[in-house]
Amino acid sequence: MANDPTNKRVTSFDVARLAGVSRSAVSRAFSDDAVISEKTREKVVQAAEELGYRVNFMARSLKTQHSNLVGIVVSALDTPYRAGQVKIAAREFVRKGFRPILMIAETEAEVESLSAQLFSYNIAGLLVTSATPPSSIFTECHKLAIPIVLVNRGKEVDGVDNIQMDTQQGGELAFEMLTSSGATRLAVVHPQEVSFSVTGRADAFVQACNRASVPVKEFLSTGQTYSDGAEIVKKIGPQVGPDGGIDGVFCATDLLAFGVMDGLIHDFGISIPEQVQLVGFNNIEQSSWRGYELSTIQQDSEAQSLEAVEMMLDRIKNPSQKAKNVVHPVTPVYRKTTRNSHGT
Amino acid sequence: MANDPTNKRVTSFDVARLAGVSRSAVSRAFSDDAVISEKTREKVVQAAEELGYRVNFMARSLKTQHSNLVGIVVSALDTPYRAGQVKIAAREFVRKGFRPILMIAETEAEVESLSAQLFSYNIAGLLVTSATPPSSIFTECHKLAIPIVLVNRGKEVDGVDNIQMDTQQGGELAFEMLTSSGATRLAVVHPQEVSFSVTGRADAFVQACNRASVPVKEFLSTGQTYSDGAEIVKKIGPQVGPDGGIDGVFCATDLLAFGVMDGLIHDFGISIPEQVQLVGFNNIEQSSWRGYELSTIQQDSEAQSLEAVEMMLDRIKNPSQKAKNVVHPVTPVYRKTTRNSHGT
DNA sequence: ATGAAAGCGCTAACAA
DNA sequence: TTGTTAGCGCTTTCAT
Numbered sequence: 001m002a003n004d005p006t007n008k009r010v011t012s013f014d015v016a017r018l019a020g021v022s023r024s025a026v027s028r029a030f031s032d033d034a035v036i037s038e039k040t041r042e043k044v045v046q047a048a049e050e051l052g053y054r055v056n057f058m059a060r061s062l063k064t065q066h067s068n069l070v071g072i073v074v075s076a077l078d079t080p081y082r083a084g085q086v087k088i089a090a091r092e093f094v095r096k097g098f099r100p101i102l103m104i105a106e107t108e109a110e111v112e113s114l115s116a117q118l119f120s121y122n123i124a125g126l127l128v129t130s131a132t133p134p135s136s137i138f139t140e141c142h143k144l145a146i147p148i149v150l151v152n153r154g155k156e157v158d159g160v161d162n163i164q165m166d167t168q169q170g171g172e173l174a175f176e177m178l179t180s181s182g183a184t185r186l187a188v189v190h191p192q193e194v195s196f197s198v199t200g201r202a203d204a205f206v207q208a209c210n211r212a213s214v215p216v217k218e219f220l221s222t223g224q225t226y227s228d229g230a231e232i233v234k235k236i237g238p239q240v241g242p243d244g245g246i247d248g249v250f251c252a253t254d255l256l257a258f259g260v261m262d263g264l265i266h267d268f269g270i271s272i273p274e275q276v277q278l279v280g281f282n283n284i285e286q287s288s289w290r291g292y293e294l295s296t297i298q299q300d301s302e303a304q305s306l307e308a309v310e311m312m313l314d315r316i317k318n319p320s321q322k323a324k325n326v327v328h329p330v331t332p333v334y335r336k337t338t339r340n341s342h343g344t
Numbered sequence: 345m346a347n348d349p350t351n352k353r354v355t356s357f358d359v360a361r362l363a364g365v366s367r368s369a370v371s372r373a374f375s376d377d378a379v380i381s382e383k384t385r386e387k388v389v390q391a392a393e394e395l396g397y398r399v400n401f402m403a404r405s406l407k408t409q410h411s412n413l414v415g416i417v418v419s420a421l422d423t424p425y426r427a428g429q430v431k432i433a434a435r436e437f438v439r440k441g442f443r444p445i446l447m448i449a450e451t452e453a454e455v456e457s458l459s460a461q462l463f464s465y466n467i468a469g470l471l472v473t474s475a476t477p478p479s480s481i482f483t484e485c486h487k488l489a490i491p492i493v494l495v496n497r498g499k500e501v502d503g504v505d506n507i508q509m510d511t512q513q514g515g516e517l518a519f520e521m522l523t524s525s526g527a528t529r530l531a532v533v534h535p536q537e538v539s540f541s542v543t544g545r546a547d548a549f550v551q552a553c554n555r556a557s558v559p560v561k562e563f564l565s566t567g568q569t570y571s572d573g574a575e576i577v578k579k580i581g582p583q584v585g586p587d588g589g590i591d592g593v594f595c596a597t598d599l600l601a602f603g604v605m606d607g608l609i610h611d612f613g614i615s616i617p618e619q620v621q622l623v624g625f626n627n628i629e630q631s632s633w634r635g636y637e638l639s640t641i642q643q644d645s646e647a648q649s650l651e652a653v654e655m656m657l658d659r660i661k662n663p664s665q666k667a668k669n670v671v672h673p674v675t676p677v678y679r680k681t682t683r684n685s686h687g688t
Numbered sequence: 689a690t691g692a693a694a695g696c697g698c699t700a701a702c703a704a
Numbered sequence: 705t706t707g708t709t710a711g712c713g714c715t716t717t718c719a720t
Contacts, residue, residue, distance in 0.1 A: 357713080
């Protein structure tokens with residue numbers, strides 16, 4: 001059983017010879033829907049096993065003009081929400097026979113260049129869940145007939161599959177969670193950088209406030225992480241209080257909420273939810289930790305990811321179908337940072 | 345600028361024709377170290393741009409017998425520690441011109457099958473940071489001359505590059521952190537499933553206790569997450585107390601520590617660090633959150649990841665070099681779950 | 689410095 | 705059902 005590394009690699013030719021068949025036969029033995037008699041198939045598989053043969057996907061892809069490689073372009077992978085999303089998507093792709101190439105892209109420029117790099121691989125599709133790619137990518141994908149699906153990346157782009165949460169509902173829900181349990185002077189904190197889903201939910205929240213003539217103050221954080229929350233709370237803290245101060249704040253992100261919460265408690269001695277109520281967004285794992293027990297709004301990232309890959313596979317099978325645009329509902333999760341335990 | 349999807353894909357042949365050169369010339373223009381005059385190179389690049397040409401990596405790989413694809417096999421990607429690790433590694437690979445294929449493998453069987461799948465792609469290397477792959481993978485890699493590097497996957501395997509934290513030092517440090525500030529009756533909690541780095545640090549801790557004749561109780565959790573900590577604390581809580589009870593516990597993972605901590609505080613009314621001290625492991629981001637401020641032991645996952653990819657690239661360049669085995673030191677981080685603020 | 693030609697390992701007509 | 709044959713798009717000797 002020669003296992004010296006100088007071994008020539010084994011090709012379909014070797015297998016064919018050992019099995020006493022043609023190369024086409026071995027090809028057929030390893031193709032999913034090919035006509036081949038069970039008997040020869042077995043001979044081939046047997047020989048392949050013996051030789052340690054594996055079909056060379058590079059050669060196959062070259063010939064068939066498509067690969068089972070897909071691209072996943074993602075930002076902030078070290079964030080619990082994104083990590084979960086990517087984990088699910090990657091697993092699902094693999095389960096369906098595809099291999100995800102992972103590209104970390106924090107800026108729009110990176111999204112563009114990294115996506116473009118993927119085109120050299122005959123990728124079967126592209127999943128983007130970071131910044132919205134510039135339109136050059138879309139036209140390129142279109143030209144190359146590469147399906148592309150966007151997750152939480154904003155309004156419909158022509159001919160691009162899209163899956164997103166219901167930002168509108170998200171903002172309204174946050175408003176409701178806060179006001180239904182007595183908050184009357186609100187605040188919202190969200191990152192200064194504009195992004196469809198994050199900015200969107202904040203905007204919807206503000207609109208809901210305006211519609212109900214409830215005063216609302218806006219606080220812009222540097223980013224959307226814990227430390228950004230811990231930073232912005234310095235501006236919020238002084239305005240929270242019994243006499244006419246803020247008594248309900250919506251943080252566009254759970255992470256942001258934790259930072260704000262800790263600052264409020266530890267630096268301003270404010271008690272939650274007695275003096276201020278707090279609502280976050282995403283319902284990441286940490287939100288249920290007993291040190292926080294954050295009331296929040298859940299988007300089902302697992303369902304999103306699963307649907308994203310399904311959409312893509314659909315598209316691969318049927319490239320001409322119309323682009324879909326699905327929006328996922330969002331649900332309230334009442335925990336201990338709101339006063340209302342709320343039947344729901 | 346035709347952008348109809350029926351467009352034939354553009355090949356080096358098209359570029360060659362437009363530029364008025366041979367196909368070899370365009371190949372040379374896109375190869376890093378090839379002899380070509382600046383003038384023709386420019387003509388080619390120009391033509392390529394115009395046509396939207398991109399070299400087909402499948403064809404290139406087929407010809408050259410190697411690709412710039414690498415595999416990353418990982419488990420528990422949705423855990424903050426792993427997510428950070430993978431993010432860094434993936435970015436670094438891309439920066440160096442490689443494309444990481446992400447494989448999520450929770451069990452050893454999955455590691456085996458997913459790694460094997462990657463061999464169909466002529467991958468340039470394999471990075472494993474989940475369960476330790478079975479030896480079949482090693483021999484396969486050896487046979488195919490594919491470099492493989494293991495991160496925190498235990499003792500040296502013959503001919504396999506390996507990078508790991510200093511488990512011994514980790515366990516001893518935990519012992520020191522606890523005892524130097526007065527703990528005298530210790531406990532350790534770690535997952536029942538054996539894994540090199542996690543079980544290793546716990547074992548080292550127990551040994552340190554034994555050596556110093558300090559009593560220590562062992563608690564086995566189901567896994568290594570928050571909820572596993574929240575579960576096992578039910579057994580620990582009753583044994584913590586003023587009269588001869590446990591007064592110092594080392595959790596093999598920060599996540600585990602959070603679960604234990606919350607249970608101790610909320611279900612048993614125990615105050616930390618007054619009644620028990622707590623030390624975790626990893627120093628993930630959440631450990632510094634003010635809701636926890638966990639004293640812990642840091643392993644520098646960024647450095648580890650960076651070094652892992654460097655090792656791999658080294659290996660790719662110089663396949664015959666001896667396997668390396670580097671161990672990274674580990675450092676104590678004193679926060680509020682130990683009594684000692686300790687100069688360090 | 690450049691071009692001609694061979695061939696990487698595979699699949700898909702086509703013929704038998 | 706099977707084998708023969710012709711490329712997929714590229715790189716790389718080898719001549720020039």
